[in-house]
Amino acid sequence: MQKIILAKTGNEAMALAMKQVNPDVVAAYPITPATEIVQIFSQYVADGEVKTEFVAVESEHSAMSACIGSCAAGARTMTGTSSQGLALMYEMIYIAAGLRLPIVMADVNRALSAPINIHCDHSDSMGCRDAGWVHIFSENAQEAYDSMIQAVRIAEHKDVRLPVMVTTDGFIISHGMERIDTLPDAEVQNFIGKYDPLMHLLDVKKPFTIGAINLTDYYFEHRRAMVDAQNNSLKVIKEVGAEFGKKFDTGYGLIEKYQLDDAEVAIVALGSTCGTAKVVIDQLRAKGVKAGLLKIRVFRPFPTEEIAKALENIKTVAVLDRSDSVGGFGGPVFTEIRSALYGSAKRPQIAGFVYGLGGREIDMEQIEGLFMDLKAGKVKADSVSYLGVRE
Amino acid sequence: MSELKKYKELALGGNIEKGGTAVDFKTGDWRSSRPVYNPENCIQCLFCWVYCPDSAVILKDGKVAGFNLEHCKGCGICAHECPGKKKVKAIVMEEEVK
Numbered sequence: 001m002q003k004i005i006l007a008k009t010g011n012e013a014m015a016l017a018m019k020q021v022n023p024d025v026v027a028a029y030p031i032t033p034a035t036e037i038v039q040i041f042s043q044y045v046a047d048g049e050v051k052t053e054f055v056a057v058e059s060e061h062s063a064m065s066a067c068i069g070s071c072a073a074g075a076r077t078m079t080g081t082s083s084q085g086l087a088l089m090y091e092m093i094y095i096a097a098g099l100r101l102p103i104v105m106a107d108v109n110r111a112l113s114a115p116i117n118i119h120c121d122h123s124d125s126m127g128c129r130d131a132g133w134v135h136i137f138s139e140n141a142q143e144a145y146d147s148m149i150q151a152v153r154i155a156e157h158k159d160v161r162l163p164v165m166v167t168t169d170g171f172i173i174s175h176g177m178e179r180i181d182t183l184p185d186a187e188v189q190n191f192i193g194k195y196d197p198l199m200h201l202l203d204v205k206k207p208f209t210i211g212a213i214n215l216t217d218y219y220f221e222h223r224r225a226m227v228d229a230q231n232n233s234l235k236v237i238k239e240v241g242a243e244f245g246k247k248f249d250t251g252y253g254l255i256e257k258y259q260l261d262d263a264e265v266a267i268v269a270l271g272s273t274c275g276t277a278k279v280v281i282d283q284l285r286a287k288g289v290k291a292g293l294l295k296i297r298v299f300r301p302f303p304t305e306e307i308a309k310a311l312e313n314i315k316t317v318a319v320l321d322r323s324d325s326v327g328g329f330g331g332p333v334f335t336e337i338r339s340a341l342y343g344s345a346k347r348p349q350i351a352g353f354v355y356g357l358g359g360r361e362i363d364m365e366q367i368e369g370l371f372m373d374l375k376a377g378k379v380k381a382d383s384v385s386y387l388g389v390r391e
Numbered sequence: 392m393s394e395l396k397k398y399k400e401l402a403l404g405g406n407i408e409k410g411g412t413a414v415d416f417k418t419g420d421w422r423s424s425r426p427v428y429n430p431e432n433c434i435q436c437l438f439c440w441v442y443c444p445d446s447a448v449i450l451k452d453g454k455v456a457g458f459n460l461e462h463c464k465g466c467g468i469c470a471h472e473c474p475g476k477k478k479v480k481a482i483v484m485e486e487e488v489k
């Protein structure tokens with residue numbers, strides 16, 4: 001199979017994946033820096049390149065509401081948003097997951113106001129981490145494109161049936177032009193297959209109620225069932241990622257280890273920072289420094305066991321968080337990793353670093369400095385610091 | 392209510408996988424006032440039957456025969472819509488506390 005090499009920004013890559021998925025419904029509202037996803041997709045609709053019913057709504061709350069309605073009606077449904085838009089969807093985000101609707105959403109990670117800011121951090125999507133969505137990060141436009149296609153399969157899998165959010169980093173990926181390998185439309189269609197909604201509201205022969213009230217007697221059981229679905233998705237994400245790799249050469253897992261197995265010092269990161277870290281690691285390795293990276297691709301479900309195993313032999317680990325749980329002990333990635341490692345026999349030394357809020361640049365010198373500090377034993381274990389802020 | 396189910400026995404997303412289940416749900420539990428029917432003032436226009444949102448007006452041989460108080464939620468729509476005879480209503484609402 002011949003891949004098609006194109007120059008695409010992250011937003012263009014995600015819009016292209018959506019076009020090739022050719023969903024039944026897209027309901028969306030534009031927001032910086034995700035605007036182009038919706039804008040480009042609506043052009044596909046206007047040009048008749050997709051059969052999608054495009055619902056132009058008046059807000060993101062309505063966008064997710066329309067997605068919930070259309071998905072419940074049996075339509076393969078997608079949307080895209082960012083930051084304040086995702087925040088405005090918040091109420092419906094929980095409902096989409098609780099009703100077990102396999103909606104696929106592109107989110108371009110961006111800081112939340114105030115102060116108002118349009119640049120990248122992970123606060124927006126991290127704020128939804130307890131909602132029940134599968135939550136996938138991308139290192140670059142290629143991963144965003146590939147994950148959007150895989151997300152359809154993951155969401156719709158009968159053992160999962162949860163909405164999936166695929167994220168890129170605002171401007172860094174969304175507006176950065178890259179060379180990406182794309183697939184022919186037919187290959188994408190073959191990979192995702194036909195959507196079987198199991199039950200849908202337009203099936204007049206099988207009437208059912210969706211969204212009924214559950215009080216003290218049943219709410220807890222339904223949330224518990226979502227935990228099973230999240231756990232099931234660990235396997236499904238790996239299977240879908242492996243199948244993608246078998247067919248199209250680039251496989252995907254829950255995490256990615258980069259020079260990690262023999263590393264003495266390692267960092268853990270999500271998203272675009274992983275790309276920068278890999279370059280730094282290559283340079284350090286050339287100088288004999290055993291540096292490594294653990295990239296987390298899938299934050300929900302949290303791959304606890306794989307992460308604990310991947311890090312068990314590292315002496316010192318720095319966890320990078322591009323969002324902060326203000327008032328908590330470290331950002332969400334730090335707290336989860338520290339918790340994952342608590343039970344490991346050779347518990348590594350671990351420190352948390354919140355960085356890059358509101359799009360604050362993280363450069364190679366900073367990451368190199370972090371590795372050197374780790375190596376020199378200058379990083380205090382069980383501490384949380386703020387990297388790149390004027391203190 | 393029958394035996395409570397365990398979480399693995401439940402339908403996906405809390406769906407209720409059949410129609411017409413409103414009949415199993417006793418909305419009459421939360422009623423704070425009830426409709427009282429006086430046949431003497433009734434002209435059998437059946438407005439009450441048409442307007443009742445819970446299908447709680449019972450008809451017998453096409454005539455009003457009372458209310459299903461397991462499902463009547465006491466909204467008073469029937470009484471409001473009832474034209475009655477000579478402006479005297481055939482349905483009046485009474486407080487449940489009485």
Ligand code: SF4
Pocket residue numbers: 425426442443444445446447448458462463464465466467468469470
């Ligand atoms: S009070 Fe409301 S629910 Fe009860 S019978 Fe009248 S209309 Fe129906």
Ligand code: SF4
Pocket residue numbers: 432433434435436437438439440455469472473474475476481482
């Ligand atoms: S609305 Fe009043 S008058 Fe008409 S049928 Fe009902 S009770 Fe009788």
